[in-house]
Amino acid sequence: MAIIETHALTRTFKKTRAVDSLDLKVERGELFGLIGPDGAGKTTTLRLLAGLLDITEGEATVAGYDLKTRAEAIKKHIGYMAQQFSLYAELTVLENLHFFAEIYDVPPAELAGRTERLLAFAGLTEFKHRRAAHLSGGMQKKLALACTLIHEPEILLLDEPTTGVDPVSRREFWNILTDLHLQGTTIIVSTPYMDEADRCSRVGLMYAGKLVACDSPRALRERLNADVVEVHPADWRAARRVIAALDGVRQVQTYGEALHVLVDHGERRLREITRALKKASITVHSIRLAPPRMEETFIAMIQALTSSPDHPTT
Template structure:
């Protein structure tokens, strides 16, 4: 199968800043591709480039078989783009917004009626269809925005942090919808700051400083980082953090609230040693266990590694 989205050396400069730097990406039809990375990594710029909203500085790309530089208008009917900020018409009702975009995408009247009903049910907005968009909750606004990008049944969806600022229940509902679309065969590229969401993607690209650093399945990314994960809940996490960092065999320490996540070489052997070391220093432990590695730990570990490498290069 040939790629539905393909970029080669795609770059975009804002003055001297390379917001997207030499991006090589290949996305197959039907993929649910997650784009992760710290703020300012270039996720939004990448999605805007693919949606034809920004001029390409260097490189080339094709979306749905059309050249991004020369045929952006042929790409537009093939994609549904959802910007990070709410970008619908606040003064129009849910139905009016849907109808507006249906008209712009030349959806026939009969199809409009059928699709509108289906999308409203799909997004759980049927009882709010007369409500103006400005009066919807944040989660409902996001679902309406998604419904508007789906009205023309595009084969490709480009979603820029669709769940940022949304409550956990709405977030889950939103992802259930995305999963359904994924199952129907829609190609989805979604950027997200949430690692649990990245875990639900078929493939994840990690961006840093405009570059695609890692691009693999969540499972493979989790296994890319070395060591096993130990989770401990000490009384005094600041002191505990200092102590465990000095224990040999502890590769990395990450804090999660008052919990510490340690990446260690050999979990089974290391766990009792760490517990003893902390007790010796008079730190009470409320719990400690071996845990499966998540995207979260992998992400932080990868970013740390990339940052220290970048510093080394800068030092030289």
């Protein structure tokens, strides 16, 4: 049985359907990424799964408990980290951990061992007597994660845990998540970063409260049915104009002085682009085919959704 399962899960705020008939199934041990534009309903979904919001319609079970009737029972089994997670700033790292340990009824005999492990895990051992207010943003996020892990939950619900954190801390944070994933913890994480989505075992794309695509990152990329042509022209401004006017070009992104062109058919369009640039007498330093990354996949999917009024489930 899936550890998280929802059927037509709906939550409305006044007239907005923040989550709209969501059918989601997450198996035990998955690292599930929730992506989508701002306002797509990711945060509401995570809050519903954490039992922090009432369900308007539909059903959901988390860790075998019905979310409608047993929302309190779920809380022992989950670790939830809110988007604006803020710790008790005046408490030290250790005091924060111990506070949550007491709230979660961690057996006193295990407390010392767990605290030790988590501190080492989060790289906070040498800062354990520092007040949370005086930690860097990245360290605060890691401490927050450690606090949600103190009771060794089966399920982790993380709402954009790395937003606003520098790349090195972000990498460290994800290394921790990968370790937890390997240990068998089920993780649902929402993220605005596509490189993070690429590290998930499965990704769900939310749009206007609905789950519009749900698959492994690789399958999503392949399903996009597109290739990327990477061009490094001498005059990228002129090249951009020429390329954008060609057939089969879905979008052109600028990366410094290089262009990433999303096309429907790699081999054929690469030849056409080369020809067109030559005709316009624009020198090309290099041109090559590349697989689309999650970023292009995401943008292409969202563009497809915004241009058609009824959401296709590609």
